[in-house]
Amino acid sequence: MTTLPRNSTSEHDRMEHAGAGRYWIVWALLLLGTLVTLLLSRVHLPSPFHLLVALFIACAKSALVVLFFMHLWDHGGANRLVFATSLIFVVLLIGLIVLDNASRFALTNPGHGRTLDMEPPGPDILTPRGPPEPAARPPSGPEMQPEPGAPVRPPGR
Amino acid sequence: MSQSLATTPPAPADAPAYNPRNYLNAEAGIASWLLTRDHKRIAVMYLVVTTLSFALGGFYAMLIRIELLTPGPTIMSAMSYNRMFTLHGVVMIFLFMIPAIPGVFGNFFLPLMLGARDVAFPRLNLLSLYLYAIGAAIAVYGMIHGGADTGWTFYTPYSTTTVTKVVPILLGAFVLGFSSILTGLNFIVTTHTLRAPGMSWMRMPLFVWSIYATSVIQILATPVLGITLLLVAFEHAFGWGIFDPARGGDPILFQHLFWFYSHPAVYIMVLPAMAVMSEVIQASARKNIFGYKAVAFSSLGIAFVGFFTWGHHLFTSGQSTLDAGIFGVLSMFVGIFTAIKVFNWTATLYEGAVKFTTWFAYFCGFLFFLVFGGMTGIALATVSLDIHWQDTYFVVAHFHFIMVGSVIMAWLAALHYWWPKMFGRLYPEGWGLVSAVLIILGFNATFIPQFLLGNYGMPRRYYSYPERFWPLNVASTAGASLLAFGFTIILVYLAISLRWGKVAGPNPWGSRGFEWDTLSPPPTENFLENPVYTRGPHDYTEAPEGAEVTHAT
Ligand SMILES: [Cu+2]
Numbered sequence: 001m002t003t004l005p006r007n008s009t010s011e012h013d014r015m016e017h018a019g020a021g022r023y024w025i026v027w028a029l030l031l032l033g034t035l036v037t038l039l040l041s042r043v044h045l046p047s048p049f050h051l052l053v054a055l056f057i058a059c060a061k062s063a064l065v066v067l068f069f070m071h072l073w074d075h076g077g078a079n080r081l082v083f084a085t086s087l088i089f090v091v092l093l094i095g096l097i098v099l100d101n102a103s104r105f106a107l108t109n110p111g112h113g114r115t116l117d118m119e120p121p122g123p124d125i126l127t128p129r130g131p132p133e134p135a136a137r138p139p140s141g142p143e144m145q146p147e148p149g150a151p152v153r154p155p156g157r
Numbered sequence: 158m159s160q161s162l163a164t165t166p167p168a169p170a171d172a173p174a175y176n177p178r179n180y181l182n183a184e185a186g187i188a189s190w191l192l193t194r195d196h197k198r199i200a201v202m203y204l205v206v207t208t209l210s211f212a213l214g215g216f217y218a219m220l221i222r223i224e225l226l227t228p229g230p231t232i233m234s235a236m237s238y239n240r241m242f243t244l245h246g247v248v249m250i251f252l253f254m255i256p257a258i259p260g261v262f263g264n265f266f267l268p269l270m271l272g273a274r275d276v277a278f279p280r281l282n283l284l285s286l287y288l289y290a291i292g293a294a295i296a297v298y299g300m301i302h303g304g305a306d307t308g309w310t311f312y313t314p315y316s317t318t319t320v321t322k323v324v325p326i327l328l329g330a331f332v333l334g335f336s337s338i339l340t341g342l343n344f345i346v347t348t349h350t351l352r353a354p355g356m357s358w359m360r361m362p363l364f365v366w367s368i369y370a371t372s373v374i375q376i377l378a379t380p381v382l383g384i385t386l387l388l389v390a391f392e393h394a395f396g397w398g399i400f401d402p403a404r405g406g407d408p409i410l411f412q413h414l415f416w417f418y419s420h421p422a423v424y425i426m427v428l429p430a431m432a433v434m435s436e437v438i439q440a441s442a443r444k445n446i447f448g449y450k451a452v453a454f455s456s457l458g459i460a461f462v463g464f465f466t467w468g469h470h471l472f473t474s475g476q477s478t479l480d481a482g483i484f485g486v487l488s489m490f491v492g493i494f495t496a497i498k499v500f501n502w503t504a505t506l507y508e509g510a511v512k513f514t515t516w517f518a519y520f521c522g523f524l525f526f527l528v529f530g531g532m533t534g535i536a537l538a539t540v541s542l543d544i545h546w547q548d549t550y551f552v553v554a555h556f557h558f559i560m561v562g563s564v565i566m567a568w569l570a571a572l573h574y575w576w577p578k579m580f581g582r583l584y585p586e587g588w589g590l591v592s593a594v595l596i597i598l599g600f601n602a603t604f605i606p607q608f609l610l611g612n613y614g615m616p617r618r619y620y621s622y623p624e625r626f627w628p629l630n631v632a633s634t635a636g637a638s639l640l641a642f643g644f645t646i647i648l649v650y651l652a653i654s655l656r657w658g659k660v661a662g663p664n665p666w667g668s669r670g671f672e673w674d675t676l677s678p679p680p681t682e683n684f685l686e687n688p689v690y691t692r693g694p695h696d697y698t699e700a701p702e703g704a705e706v707t708h709a710t
Contacts, residue, residue, distance in 0.1 A: 086377065092465070093381065096468065096480060096483070097410065097413045099477075100409070100413070100468070100471075100479075101407075101477075103478075103479040104475070105475075
C-alpha cells in the first residue's frame with residue numbers, strides 16, 4: 001500500500017526523461033516490419049519458413065508496442081510480473097494444443113498435406129453409393145438366401 | 158422492492174441494535190440505486206438479478222425433469238427439449254454461478270473485511286453490473302427469439318451450422334465475460350491497495366484469499382472465452398472456416414480454446430464457495446482455522462493448477478493419447494489442493510464449540526458434495542474410466558455435485574450467515590434448518606439416481622430413454638421437486654424477515670470476522686471510524702462468551 005505511490009511517481013519521472021523521439025523511432029520500426037511482411041509475402045519461401053518468418057515479425061512488432069507504446073520498458077517489477085505471467089499462460093495454451101496436433105493420429109489433422117492424397121484405409125464411406133448388387137452381397141443367413149428361381153428382391157427393403 | 162421493505166427502520170425504542178442510518182436508507186429513490194457507487198448497494202442489486210437468473214434457470218431445469226418423467230414425449234417436442242437444456246446450462250453458468258458469490262458477497266464483504274470504504278474502482282464496479290444486465294438482456298433476447306440447441310458448450314461444427322439463434326446467446330455470454338473481468342480486476346486492485354492499517358497479507362480473512370484467487374482466474378481465462386465465442390459467432394455468420402475441416406480448420410481447436418476457459422471457470426465458481434465456507438466454518442466452530450497459510454495458499458494453488466487440466470474434456474474427441482495422458486495426470490493435482498482445504502476445515506471442527514445453525518447445516522452439505530463430487534472427478538480424470546462414462550449422466554451428476562452442489566450450499570450458507578449484517582434482520586432459524594434439510598436431501602435425490610443412470614449407460618442430452626431407466630428418472634424428478642419446494646420456503650421467509658424479522662445486533666453470531674465489527678446494516682461509509690487491525694481474523698482467544706450475545710462496539 002505504501003510502496004505503490006512512491007513507485008509510480010519514480011516511474012513517471014523516468015518516463016518524462018524519455019522524449020518523443022523514441023516513439024517516432026519505434027513507429028518507424030513498426031512500419032518497416034509491416035513493409036518487410038508485405039514484401040516477403042511475394043517471395044516464395046519453403047513451406048514452414050513462410051509461417052515462421054511472418055510469426056517472428058509479428059512477435060517483434062507486438063514486443064515493440066508492449067515495451068514502448070504501453071510503457072513496459074519503464075515499469076517496475078509488479079507490472080512486468082503480470083505481463084510475464086500472462087505470457088506463460090499463452091505459451092501453455094498454445095503449447096499443449098500444438099502438442100496435441102503434433103502427436104495426434106496424423107490423418108485426423110485437418111489440412112494435412114497427405115490427407116487429400118492418401119487412399120482411405122477402408123471402403124470409401126464418404127462417397128455416396130447405391131446399395132451393392134444383390135449378386136455381390138455375401139450370404140449372411142439362410143433367410144437371406146434368394147430362393148433359386150425366385151425373383152431377386154429389390155435392394156434396401 | 159427490497160428497498161421499500163428494508164429501508165423502513167424500526168423505531169429505536171423497539172430495536173436499539175438496528176443501525177437507523179445505514180446504506181439502505183442513506184438515499185431514496187430508484188435513481189439513487191441505479192447510479193450508486195456504493196459497493197453494498199451494487200451487491201444488493203446483484204443479489205436481486207442473480208436470484209432472478211437462478212429462478213429462470215431452475216424453471217428450465219424443472220421443465221427438463223418433467224419431460225424426462227416418462228420414457229417418451231411428455232410435455233414438449235425433442236427440439237424444445239434441446240433448447241431447454243441449453244438455456245438451463247447457459248443461464249445457470251453464465252448468469253448465476255459465475256457472478257453470484259463474487260458479485261453479491263464479494264462486493265459486499267471484500268471491502269468490509271479489508272477495512273476499506275469501497276472497492277478501488279467504484280464506477281467500474283457499477284459498470285460491471287450494467288454489463289451483466291446488458292449481457293443477460295442480449296442472451297434473453299436470443300432465448301425468446303428461438304433459443305439455441307447447442308448445449309451450453311457451443312461445440313462446433315453444430316454451433317456454427319445450427320439454424321437456431323445461437324449468435325445472440327454467444328454475444329450475451331461475450332458481454333457477460335467483460336462483466337466478470339472487470340469485477341475480478343476491481344477485487345485484485347482493492348486487495349493490493351486498500352487494506353487498512355494493520356491488515357497485512359497474512360491477516361487477510363480467508364474469504365479474501367479465495368476471492369483474490371478467483372479474480373486471477375477471471376482475468377487470465379475469460380478473455381480466451383471471449384475470443385472463442387466471437388470466433389464461433391463470426392464463423393456462424395460469415396463462414397470463416399476456423400473450425401471447419403473442409404476449409405483447413407479444426408473442430409477440436411474449438412474444444413481446446415473453450416475448455417481453456419471453462420475448466421478454470423469451474424474454479425471461478427467453486428473457489429468463492431470455498432471462500433464462504435472458510436469463514437462459516439470458523440464462525441461455527443468458534444475457532445481459528447487449522448492451518449491458515451495452507452488454506453490461503455491452496456486457493457492460489459487451485460487457481461494455478463486449474464489451468465493445466467482442460468484437456469480432460471477431450472479424452473474421446475480425437476485428442477492425441479499423449480495429450481490425454483498428460484491432462485489426466487495434471488487433473489488429479491487439483492485434488493491435492495482441495496484435500497488440503499477439506500482436511501483443514503474438518504480439523505478446525507475438532508474441539509470446537511459447534512452450534513448447529515442453518516449455515517453450519519449447509520457447510521455439512523457442502524463438504525459431502527465437494528468430497529463426493531471431487532472423488533468422482535478423480536475417477537473421471539482417469540482416461541480408461543472416462544471412455545466408459547463420457548457423455549453419460551454420470552458426468553452430469555458429477556459436475557452438478559462438484560459445481561452446483563458446492564456453489565448452492567455456499568450461496569445459501571453465505572445468505573444466511575451474512576443476512577443479519579446485510580439487512581439488519583434475523584431469518585427464522587427453525588425454518589432455515591427445515592429448508593436446509595429439504596434442499597440437501599432433494600439434491601441427493603436428484604443426482605444420485607443420475608450417477609446410477611450414467612453408470613448403466615444412459616447418455617446425457619437425450620430426449621427419450623429405454624423403459625428400464627424409468628424408475629431412476631422418476632426418482633430424480635421427485636428430488637428436483639423437493640429442491641424447488643425448499644428454495645420456495647427460503648424465498649418466502651427471507652422476504653418476510655426483511656420487514657418483520659427479529660432485529661439483529663451488529664454481531665448476532667458472536668463471530669470474530671472483521672466484517673462483524675461494524676453496525677448492522679453498515680453505514681454508507683462502512684465504518685464510523687477508520688479501522689486499525691491488531692489481530693488476525695477469527696481470533697477467538699478473547700472473544701465474548703455466548704453466540705447470541707451482541708457485544709457493544
Ligand atoms: Cu474440467
